[in-house]
Amino acid sequence: MKLTRLFLVALSVSLFVSCSNDDDNNDPKGAYDNGFFILNEGNSGGGSVSFASDDLANFTSDVYKTANPTDVAGVYLQNIFFDGDKAYIIAGGSNVINVVNRYTFKLVAKVETGLINPRYGVVKDGKAYVTNANTYSYINPATGDTDDYIAVIDLATNKVESKIELGATANRILLENGKLYITEPYSSDKLLVVNPATKALETPVNLGYGADTMEVKDGILYILRKPNGERSEILKVKLSDKGTSKIVFPESLDGASNLDIYNDKIYYTVNKSVYAITTTATAASTAAIFTAAISAKGSIYGFAVNNDKIFVADGGDFGSNSKAYIYNLSGSLQKELTVGVGPNGFYFND
């Protein structure tokens, strides 16, 4: 009898638990689940984060302030990366990373020490690896171009636990197969390779100056490079042996930016237009998919291709709210959003 009751109770509890597990899987985990964030770099008064749902039906212009009305995220918001149920917002001008719940955007903690001009971050095994520009050579000619480092952050404590000195400049960072790959367009002509396990620099790959955005697919790292006054090109680095090949762009595509790979296609932008080629192509496309509705003073500042959509943010004039545009893959406009000042990136929260 008692055992029976116990059994029934146990059964109902387990049913209840499994039901609620099901609920968890289906229902949004917060107001900002199933959508994407637009990071607005901001002006000297501080930046903001906008959110739109995947179906583009819901939009919040400033989720950080909405969730944390008394806190300032910082100036010059640069990048967001995710780990588990947390989102990490890098404020480059404030030397801080704001740790928020990615579904509610409530502030959980801040990484407040050990960062100097932090730029971009990735996560591996409970640790974040964040590039730090440190000092600049126009202020610090002696070591400004060699003092950049990776801050290694223990995400359990949200503290910088160590630094990996890079002896070069560092900006974008990518994690693939246990290795970190780093580019910096202005003062570095190399792809830095770092083994986070040993914190050792491996032999870099020569790229030339101007290498910036990159993405990996099928063991090949695609890097878009736009040297000043020279032709743009996509460099392909085979990560297994670091062998390189390249697609040199025609002069009409000088200044190509914003490489993003989606479904076997490499997307890139030139001025206000968006282009694509297949990953197997041997030449660049000069036929734009579409030209984005960028304002007169603006440029394509944030860019992403995801969920069968192309996301374009207008940098605007940095003195007023700007726009983000969502197109389908053939370039017809689906939605226009008024976001904050200087939108520089899209981050998908699915």
Next chain:
Amino acid sequence: MLVVNYKTTARPGEWEGKQQDASQETCLYNKYRALGKKSVEIMTLKKLFAFCLLLLCQIMSAQSDSITKLKTVVVSDSNLKKYSTSQSVLKLNDSVINKNEALLTDLLNFNSTIYFKEYGRGMLSTVAFRGTTSSQTAVIWNGININSQMNGSTDFNTISGSDYNSVSVKAGGGSVIYGSGAVGGTVHLNNDLAFYNRFENNLKLDYGSFNTIGINYKTNISNKKWSTQIGFSKNSSTNDYKYLNQYTWKGEQRWNQNGQYDIITMSANLGYKFDTKNSLKLYSQTSNTDRNTSLITETETRSKYVNGFNRNLLEYDGDFGKLKTNFKTAYIFENYQYYADNSTDLYTFGKTESFIAKADLGYTLFKATQINGILDYNRTKGYGSGFGDNTREISSAALLVKQDFSKDWKNEFGIRKEFTDNYKSPVLFSLGSSYQFGKLYNLKLNLSRNFRIPTFNDLYWEEGGNPDLKPESSYQAEIGNVFTYKNISLTQTFYYIKITDLLRWVPGSNGIWTPQNTDKVNTYGTETLLSWKKQYGKNYFGANATYAYTVSKDIATDKQLFFVPFNKVTAAVSYSRSNISAYYQFLYNGFVYTQSDNDPNEIVDAYLVSNIGIDYDFKFLSSFKLGFQVLNLWNENYESLENRPMPGRNFNVYLNLKF
């Protein structure tokens, strides 16, 4: 390897420490914002000193300065008085300045219609006068334009009012006489030398909240031939005030970190009269401002901005009856060092040296008609980590005519043209008339064309400087109505300014920010100045008030320029009786937009700040006053700029000695 590492000096994201703010846009001189997705900006620092007060300001120009003529005083800028009858001049005289002692931001903020934007107490402070930009108000030191050659503006928290005998605010255009930047108005810092027998010393010591210390000393030694004036001022503060009701995410009280400032200025002015016809004057001033920059977030890199100047002006006056001559030569040096991280000794810098020569020949044609012909030569050499090594030469010729048809009807006319290789300069002019209808009413009309030339930063900044810029230019019309009745005077001015070719730094297609003559702006509004004085037996009462209504619209967007309030009000009342004097003053600043799209969520809220003060003269020496002031009496929680809180209620005591 032939790959050019283009401008390795510039890497993504640099905060350059320039005083920006030059064109409406707050000027971010960032390089590479888009490319590197980081911006730079400038912030500079400034300081302010909070106490100042002024009760006695006299509001109307032409009428109030006759008193100073009682003793032989040689004014340093005779054209200010001579050619401003058709405009409004607010003069804050020696006694007012001595009584109030403060950096110029507070003095002018509480007593004029000029709007100030401060990056925190004592930090960078720039103005918008009649809805114009910070580089469209010219600051004139003894007749010489001293706006920065590098950024075009003046930081009013680097200037101590006590270093001058008078501070005058002239609303409206003045480029014909004062050159670049005299668009919204001009602020005049004058040292007037007196030639009579005296030996006077004035020492004021202040101590206030946040360890704010002021030491101001001035001595005047003169006889009928010689006049000497030596001054020293030092204003400093640790400036570590608490932010009212603000806590960090950990729950700690927030306070103003890294806001320390220290401003030291020394002045020496010397005059010698050879005879009744010939006199020589030398004005010299050196200043150094050492300030940290207040933070927006506690984690920011702590930076520091050091700037200074050295100004020397030698002036000869010849008075030969109908012919009056005035020759000036000046050497002006200004520099800054910006320490992006003040824990290191690494900095970026800029400095300029200007040599100025000016000849002004005045001739009285008929009894009622005076003519001044002015030739001007200016050579400025600039050198800096941001803009290389450049020299600019500007010559100009101007003709001014003043005609008094009668005691009641006065007219003035001026025309000026500059010659330089750097830019195309418009022909500037000014036309004015003043008519006094009986005792009660004076009508003033003025029409002028004014300009603001591109700065060294605008022209030569690496990268992004644009050598092909035109000057900003403006047409301005105003009508002034001055009513005087017994002890009350009321000045009401309506103005309209059309500004074209407004310079703005915009991101280029390559992501490099560059200045362009993009915007057109219409600004119009009213200014009201009211003053009242009354004596009942031994009781003296005074009241002053100003009100400015300003609409400043970008023609293309029909939006209000950011950081231009629609409304600003100041008021002060004062009372004195024998040894005691007391005052109360307030400042109301309407809200301002912080973005050019006038997003109603992105504003700095309106605020109302009041000060109260009392002092007692113990009558030792010629004067021995002990005073006490409560600043921000009602503990208003306010910001002048977003995320840069100002202090709550705070206190100051002072001792003011004359001997």
